[in-house]
Amino acid sequence: MAAAEHKISCRHVWKIFGPHPSRVKDNLDPRLSRDEILERTGHLAAVKDVSFDVREGEIFVVMGLSGSGKSTLIRCLSRLVEPTDGHIIINGEDVVTMDDKQLLELRRHKMSMVFQHFGLFPHRRVIDNIAYGLEVQGVEKATRMKKAAEVLELVGLSGWERHYPRELSGGMQQRVGLARALAVDPEILLFDEPFSALDPLIRRDMQDELLKLQEMLQKTTIFITHDFLEALKMGDRIAIMKDGEFVQIGTPEEVVLHPIDDYVKDFTRDVPRHKLLTAGTIMKECQVVVSDTDDVSAVLSLMRERECATAFVNKEAGDFLGTVSMEDIAQASEQGSGQVRALVGSSPPVLSPHTMLDELIPITATSDRPLAVVDDANRLVGAVDRTTVMLALAGKG
Amino acid sequence: MNAHSPDPHVHERRKIFMYHVAAGGLLLLVLVIYRLSTENSVFPAFLHYALREPVDVFADWLPETFRFILKPISDAIKLSLKRLDGFFLGLPWPVVVGGVFLFTQHLGGLRLSLLSAGSLMFMGVIGLWDVSLITLTIMTLSVAITLVIGIPLGIWAAHSDRVEMILRPVLDAMQTMPAFVYLLPVMLLFGIGATSAVMATIIYAAPPVIRLTNLGIRQVSPEVVEAAKSYGSTSLQTLFKVQLPLARPSIMMGINQTVMMALGMVIIVALLGASGLGKEIWYAMRRLNIGLALEAGLAVVLMAIVLDRISYALTGREREGKARAYEGEPPGMLARMKKSVARIGAFAQGLSRAFAAGMAVLIGWIARPFAKKDVTGILRRVFTAHAFLLGSSALLLALLLVSRYLVDFSEFPAAWIFHFAKPVDAAATWMNINLAFITDPMRKSIYVYGLGPMRDFLIWLPWPVLMLGIAYLAWRVAGWRIALLSLFGFAFIGVTGMWIPTMVTLSQVLVALVLSVGIAVPIGILASRSDGFEALIRPILDVMQTLPAFVYFPVVIMLFRIGDLSGIIATVIYAMPPAIRLTNLGIRQVSAEVIEAARSYGSTPRQILFKVQLPLALPSIMMGINQTTMMALAMVVFAALIGAKGLGFEVLMSITRFDVGAGFEAGMSIVFLAVIADRITQGWAKRRQQALGVAASQ
């Protein structure tokens, strides 16, 4: 099932803190909220029945406020925190049932983690920090130093090998953290708020750089953050976590456009929507789509019926030709019958679904007709007009 | 505030005051009734029970029964001591001095090596070469065993909360115990001799290294440990690659404290029949041979300073605080000297490099017919990397050979020995006569106005009044548990017939306490108000705190002769430093803002001191008083060595007579006094601390 096609699959993962976690879990009404559980049992459900899948090469972001259980969840994946219940399937194997030896193998070769406060070893030089993962695997010194030097170059820190972490700035230290994670060539990267301790400008640089690296390396990544904008920027998909539970999982656009509840909506409020939304996400369905061989009068009556001022015309083969306005059609039909093809102007303005909202604003503002949105294969996928843009900007899309 | 509803604070105060009045009245009543009904105020004889008898029976049974494990331990320790002694004493002295010089040079640079080798030479010059080495071997063996046991124990405690929970109260209790407490059980198990000395030292010196290893590992940032785990380190890898290296400074600090405590045992273990500097001091003092005692005492002082510096050097770059106090850039002359010395150092370095390279070439040449590859290159790299080690070993080896075949260096040259015992004795006599105009009035006034009346009063005080009074005090400041404990403790003292010695000891401790606090607190205040004065006394205090208690004895006897008073004065000197330090610290810690506020209302400096700084520093001062009290109690047995009577004397007698039962009674009495005093003074400090919402400095 899911396990085969997904790199990571979590099913009903629980983590309860307290003296008798499994007993509490067994007698628990799963509908209770975290506060109620705490009040009734004195136990804290840090992670509460969380299920999700991560595809190979995907960046999966977990976003939530402080204390929502993100760190606990990500630590359950490598069992740095022992999950109370549930299954964590990685490469088809359940991490929860692994013995100590398998677990060491998993940690050594499959996944590496980057920490919020870097978690660097203060007594080791930069190069030895990076080589640590290889060192505990028992890789020979010359080999691991060579590999460490390579990844150091990759994160742009060549020349700093012999320094100690405390001699580096925060951003540089986290590069070392990243290099240390990459050095073991893991299949999965885990990031626990890696950029939260950095100041905003450096944070942006690091985000961009990580995205660039990711394009190159295509690692399966779980990325934790409490910054919604960071989540939108980094994530292929985002899970929003609250009080130990996932309240919504979706692509950034889905989450912004269709927040599932007020909690999620609260985050979306501050999102600069024109930087996030695209023609593809806000476009409307075209009401009147006709073929270029259709008769003008038939098209006119269709438009009247649907109360639509613009018709979208496709070629017979299916690719998009252009638009016709109601006025032109009405004029033409007074003069007699004929195909609409004649009415369509040459090279009409079209939009790509990837066009950002902020580029749409000037284009739609100068045009009183809806604009066709056409995909890469030149097929009509939808339409955007001035109102759509305004509504999307206002958050009503 | 509403005038009709009484202020709860006032109400509370009134209640407490009523308690005090009631308790005072009750005690007074008991006093009067008791005084009227009987002459004797001491714990009544018909309540006595000779606890020593069953203890003696037990003491006979125990070692016999466990002989099968005690004997091998004892033999192993004896044998190792013999071997070590044989080895060190067999080494020609230049090799020892040279070895120490090179080792310390490598560790901490020239200043340390000059100090260390110089001290060693000094011990030779005053004719204590063999004795000092014997003390060093006992110390080395004890410390080595302590570390081998203590560090793993600390690691275990760091990894298991349960182990820590069990260990912590044990270590806490051990650290309040005076050193001699371990003598009796150890003596009981291993008899008189070097084994007991080593065992007692191990037990006494173990707590700091266990505690600080545990603490050091627990202080490693959890994220760093987690990072290590997340990369698939096994627990052992995490321990050795991450936790231990990061806990190193703390562990080293523990080792330093352990070494210093082991040194503090030097004289005590002499009571168990171990030879060495301690025995030298003790015998010299018994024979009133002040000069000799002073010589051996100086050797101990030097050993303490050197060992302290060496173990700090071992902590490497991370060390700070204490060590820094001794250092500082040398001015003009010294700087020039340092430069020329550095040149010599560079020359020596170059020489050993060249030597290493030469060796490499030589061995490479010799090995050529046998090896397929040319090994010179590899050897050269290895040898130059360890040029210092190689050069030093070669040098020492050469010295050894020279001494074996050319010149006999096995004994420290007799011609160099210079005793200053004679002039010191002469000086002592002179001082005794000519400084009498100072020391006599001092002695008399302390005796007439302090010790005498205090002792008479305590003995005069009916036992129920004293017991209940202390129990009431304990209850008010430290809770009913401690009150019960003190009732029990004094009952034990009474029942075992130790009432009078206890009162004698108590009077000594109280007088010593009053004197040390009376001197220390003003000095501390002064130090807090003048940076210059603080800078002046800080190094002195630093050195004093590393010195074992007994090194003051020779000087004190020189001035005040053998007797109760010398005991008190030595105690005062020994116990003062923490009170000075904590008073100074407590006052300096008062926040600048508070003082500024006081100043802004027009307070004079005097008003600021008495109305703001001292009250806020009170918890710290009280912690100082607590430490002073504990140190004074720890001195009780030492003071007996220079003629003080009381419990210490009883313990001492029982040890020299191998009388376990009597020793148990007297020793436990001191332990009870120590625990009760500790809890009461600490409870008092903590209450003030809470009331003020400030932290006491440690």
Ligand SMILES: Nc1ncnc2c1ncn2[C@@H]1O[C@H](COP(=O)(O)OP(=O)(O)OP(=O)(O)O)[C@@H](O)[C@H]1O
């Ligand atoms: N070892 C533990 N024992 C008990 N409770 C814990 C433990 N670790 C975490 N918790 C609790 O679990 C809850 C979730 O903590 P977690 O660290 O996973 O939150 P988070 O989402 O990572 O928050 P942050 O953004 O502050 O890092 C918190 O209430 C925390 O107090």
Ligand SMILES: [Mg+2]
């Ligand atoms: Mg977290």
